[in-house]
Amino acid sequence: xxxxxxxxxxxxxxxxxxxxxxxxxxxxxxxxxxxxxxxxxxxxxxxxxxxxxxxxxxxxxxxxxxxxxxxxxxxxxxxxxxxxxxxxxxxxxxxxxxxxxxxxxxxxxxxxxxxxxxxxxxxxxxxxxxxxxxxxxxxxxxxxxxxxxxxxxxxxxxxxxxxxxxxxxxxxxxxxxxxxxxxxxxxxxxxxxxxxxxxxxxxxxxxxxxxxxxxxxxxxxxxxxxxxxxxxxxxxxxxxxxxxxxxxxxxxxxxxxxxxxxxxxxxxxxxxxxxxxxxxxxxxxxxxxxxxxxx
Amino acid sequence: xxxxxxxxxxxxxxxxxxxxxxxxxxxxxxxxxxxxxxxxxxxxxxxxxxxxxxxxxxxxxxxxxxxxxxxxxxxxxxxxxxxxxxxxxxxxxxxxxxxxxxxxxxxxxxxxxxxxxxxxxxxxxxxxxxxxxxxxxxxxxxxxxxxxxxxxxxxxxxxxxxxxxxxxxxxxxxxxxxxx
Numbered sequence: 507x508x509x510x511x512x513x514x515x516x517x518x519x520x521x522x523x524x525x526x527x528x529x530x531x532x533x534x535x536x537x538x539x540x541x542x543x544x545x546x547x548x549x550x551x552x553x554x555x556x557x558x559x560x561x562x563x564x565x566x567x568x569x570x571x572x573x574x575x576x577x578x579x580x581x582x583x584x585x586x587x588x589x590x591x592x593x594x595x596x597x598x599x600x601x602x603x604x605x606x607x608x609x610x611x612x613x614x615x616x617x618x619x620x621x622x623x624x625x626x627x628x629x630x631x632x633x634x635x636x637x638x639x640x641x642x643x644x645x646x647x648x649x650x651x652x653x654x655x656x657x658x659x660x661x662x663x664x665x666x667x668x669x670x671x672x673x674x675x676x677x678x679x680x681x682x683x684x685x686x687x688x689x690x691x692x693x694x695x696x697x698x699x700x701x702x703x704x705x706x707x708x709x710x711x712x713x714x715x716x717x718x719x720x721x722x723x724x725x726x727x728x729x730x731x732x733x734x735x736x737x738x739x740x741x742x743x744x745x746x747x748x749x750x751x752x753x754x755x756x757x758x759x760x761x762x763x764x765x766x767x768x769x770x771x772x773x774x775x776x777x778x779x780x781x782x783x784x785x786x787x788x789x790x791x792x793x794x795x796x797x798x799x800x801x
Numbered sequence: 802x803x804x805x806x807x808x809x810x811x812x813x814x815x816x817x818x819x820x821x822x823x824x825x826x827x828x829x830x831x832x833x834x835x836x837x838x839x840x841x842x843x844x845x846x847x848x849x850x851x852x853x854x855x856x857x858x859x860x861x862x863x864x865x866x867x868x869x870x871x872x873x874x875x876x877x878x879x880x881x882x883x884x885x886x887x888x889x890x891x892x893x894x895x896x897x898x899x900x901x902x903x904x905x906x907x908x909x910x911x912x913x914x915x916x917x918x919x920x921x922x923x924x925x926x927x928x929x930x931x932x933x934x935x936x937x938x939x940x941x942x943x944x945x946x947x948x949x950x951x952x953x954x955x956x957x958x959x960x961x962x963x964x965x966x967x968x969x970x971x972x973x974x975x976x977x978x979x980x981x
Contacts, residue, residue: 565950567908567943569977570898574906574945592895594977595957599943605950611979625927638926642962648891650960650974677960677981679923679932681850 540598542610548593548647549615554583554608556600568596568612593649614649620657622697622704629686629693630713632740637661637708638683641697643675650678658698663710664691686710690742711745713738714789718750722784722796728777729754729798731784735770743770748788750774756782839873839915841866843933848921851928861931861963864970865919872896873912879904889966890973906945913940919961928965930973934981935959 541555556562558579566573566585569592577583579602590596593614599607621642629636639659643651657680661668668687673680680697687693693710696703716739722731731752736744750772752763763774767788776784780800786793843862845853853861864887871883881900888896903909916938923932936958943951958981962974 563945565906565908565943565945567910567951570895570902572899572902572906572908574908592898592976595979597943597951599950601945601950607951607953611977614976623925623927623929625929640925640930644891648894650891650962650976652960652978677922677932677934681923681925683850683926 540600540606540608542596542598542608544610546590546596546610546612547615548612548645548649549587549591551587552585552590552610552612554585554598556580556583558602560602562600562602565599565601566596567599568592569594571596591647593645593647614651614653615645615647617643617651617655617699617702618646619644620697620699620702620704622706624695624706624708626708628709628711631686631690631710631738631742632688632713634685635683636686637693637695638681639695639697639706640679640681641675641704642679643699643702651675652678655680655699659695660698661687661693661695663687663689663693665689668693688740688742712742713740715744715748715750715791718786718788718791718793720752720784720786720793720796722776722798724798728775728779729782729784730773730775731786731796732771732773733767733786733793736767736772736788737770744788748772750786750788752776752784752786754778754782754784756780838913839866839870839917841869841917841919843919843921845921845924848924848931850926851924853921853924853931857928861921861933861970862919865917865933865961865963865972867969868972869912869915869917873915875900876903876910876912879909886966887969887971888975889964889971892962892972892975895975909944911940911942911944913942915939931963931970933961933963935961 539557543552546552556579560579562577562579564575564577564583571589573589590612593612595609595611597607597609599605621644624639641657643655645651655675656672657675658672659682660670666687669684671682673682687710690710690712693708696705715736719734720731722729733750738744744767746768748767749764750767752774754761754776756778757780765772765774782798784796841862843858845858868887871887874883875881879900881897884896918936920934921931922934938956941953941955942949958978960976960978961972963970964973
């Protein structure tokens, strides 16, 4: 490929013709001819051939590479693998009396690692489309591998295998979205291409409380009211620290107590002495009403 | 006296308008005489699975343009400073290596009259990474010291990965390809 064919021109057709005629006229005496590799892979050596005789300066300019070397025209220029680690377009230039150039592309090598982004880090159980992941395959030199590759996504909860899905990369990216599992605990998600795999772990936690119920009794200090063990709709105990709000109303007065769940149960002491009606709520769940008579 | 002043002003007004028009045309050039011209057009209509919000689109456009403006400065002056914080990960390594290699070889390069047609092709479900395709056209000059060794208009195709940083979108991958 000569520099005439490898350089991209953005000029009208008539201009192209004139340019071509002009270039043909000057080419034999002026520009150096270079033969660059038709296909090259990242991290592999390449050979660039030159025509003519005498001394010249060879340049190779590419992503992460700028080489300047004195050469003898007519001899092959050997480019070391470490100079061709980044994939992309490389520009080879040879200058003696005048300069000639040619471009070639270095393709990414084989996938050696997977960049795998998974969201969120904590997910409530039993939620549709709650977990998503994106995988990018990279070669040993950090080039994005753009050829279509089959990425296998697998997810397994503490008690169940959630899914296994094969997705082909498109322009170097594959992704999935799925529902969270029914049980709480670590959710192991893996993206793999052959022997290359990238594991991630996210925490599956209980969702909002479901079917909240309270019970209570009057004591010497007031009314001790507590919830029954608080579970989400999948039957998983709701995380400690989740707030339950107790409301008490009686004798035209209302009082509110916020209490965190501790060991599956939230407790509160209502200091009302008269007859009261107590209820509680957490998230979207509301309890039964509890009526307690006066002292 | 007042009438005379008004008459003079009326006569001079076309000249004043003409001078103002010339000045307004010249000002952008004088203000950006040392800044490379970088035009970026962004199309987000093909982005999926997440749609790109208007504000994100504006941010990407500005940050990509800023990054290329500074990249042009960096490779022209062989200094890493202009691009610090805008290219990270593989792209950051690539830019740093390019500048170091240019310095070693005594080369500089100029990216003149850049025109980037940027298309967002993938926007992650959680909005934490975006893939874009850039059809870039610019005039590339390569200099060995002060000697011009390459001077051609070029068309390049770049695969770009951008992620949101603390205060801007940063370029994580900038990889030229033969075609999309």
